[in-house]
Amino acid sequence: MKSAVIAFPGSNRDRDMIAALTSISGTAPNVVWHKETNLPDVDLIVIPGGFSYGDYLRAGAIAARSPIMGEIKAAAARGVRVLGVCNGFQILTENGLLPGVLMRNASLLFVCREVKLEVVNNRTPFTGGYEKGQVLRCPVAHHDGNYFADPDTLKAIEDNDQVAFRYAEGTNPNGSIHDIAGVTNRAGNVLGLMPHPENLIEAAHGGTDGRALFASALEIAA
Amino acid sequence: MKARVTITLKNGVLDPQGQAIEGALASLGFSGVDSVRQGKVFHIELAETDPGSARENVENMCEKLLANTVIEDYTVEIIN
Numbered sequence A: 001m002k003s004a005v006i007a008f009p010g011s012n013r014d015r016d017m018i019a020a021l022t023s024i025s026g027t028a029p030n031v032v033w034h035k036e037t038n039l040p041d042v043d044l045i046v047i048p049g050g051f052s053y054g055d056y057l058r059a060g061a062i063a064a065r066s067p068i069m070g071e072i073k074a075a076a077a078r079g080v081r082v083l084g085v086c087n088g089f090q091i092l093t094e095n096g097l098l099p100g101v102l103m104r105n106a107s108l109l110f111v112c113r114e115v116k117l118e119v120v121n122n123r124t125p126f127t128g129g130y131e132k133g134q135v136l137r138c139p140v141a142h143h144d145g146n147y148f149a150d151p152d153t154l155k156a157i158e159d160n161d162q163v164a165f166r167y168a169e170g171t172n173p174n175g176s177i178h179d180i181a182g183v184t185n186r187a188g189n190v191l192g193l194m195p196h197p198e199n200l201i202e203a204a205h206g207g208t209d210g211r212a213l214f215a216s217a218l219e220i221a222a
Numbered sequence B: 001m002k003a004r005v006t007i008t009l010k011n012g013v014l015d016p017q018g019q020a021i022e023g024a025l026a027s028l029g030f031s032g033v034d035s036v037r038q039g040k041v042f043h044i045e046l047a048e049t050d051p052g053s054a055r056e057n058v059e060n061m062c063e064k065l066l067a068n069t070v071i072e073d074y075t076v077e078i079i080n
Helices: A014-025 A067-077 A087-094 A151-159 A211-217 B016-027 B051-066
Strands: A003-007 A030-033 A044-047 A081-085 A101-103 A111-119 A135-142 A146-148 A163-168 A180-184 A190-193 B002-009 B039-045 B072-079
Touching: A003 A014, A014 A211, A044 A067, A044 A087, A067 A081, A081 A087, A087 A101, A087 A190, A111 A180, A146 A180, A163 A190, B002 B051, B039 B051, B051 B072
Parallel strands: A003 A030, A003 A044, A044 A081, A081 A190
Antiparallel strands: A101 A146, A111 A135, A111 A163, A163 A180, A180 A190, B002 B039, B002 B072
16 A cells, blocks of 8 residues: 655654555555645555644644645545544644643643553554554553543544553553543544654564554555 | 734633633732633734735635534634
């Protein structure tokens, strides 16, 4: 399957994402600049981490209104898989593809550490390579990762199994409501998460727990 | 014509920055501060001369970009 990585001014995890996708699929992803209005024909679109537009206004707010985002919204509606990591998650909530919002960490501190992630729903295109209830190691690095949704939205995403990952074993690093670390859209083909699975895919990273997420999304046997 | 947009967090949304500022005010000796909520103000200069159209336009800006209405409320003042 083919993939694309979207690059914004201020993205800084795009090269990590390209390296991860290349390592796992054997093929380099297309890199698409945010001013483009055409997407290549791909099966997976990845919005990487970083500080697009310096987090001006709100994290992800300006990037979410970039020309390419209309194309991504249309592709998501056709069932194309869309993955947003960290700033990518913030961008997907800001443009309405995912519910809720990422607020400033409750501690007000930038957190850069390893957390534990529970796989809450393994029946998504991104999580099929994991067992339900499996606990993964994964690094986080963010200042605005405090997931929030109003009570009605929260109930809806819990009832619809849209919570893909929760922080486990008391490692919630940011105050996220219900320990939510990653959510999908209703259809399940759009996933956003704050942790960085692309930074735990080979022995040199100290573990490979993130690898199955990309292998699942690209339908590659792990 | 000018517009002033004020963005505030909705009631019930946790504001750790406001709480930190509240704590700093207390440590400076300002007593009797019950609560601090942090927000944003935008000053926008408009070519529009009709106040009604200007307000409508700025409210549209708030809905589409300036506020995240999941957690924020906005108020628009039109200043001649």
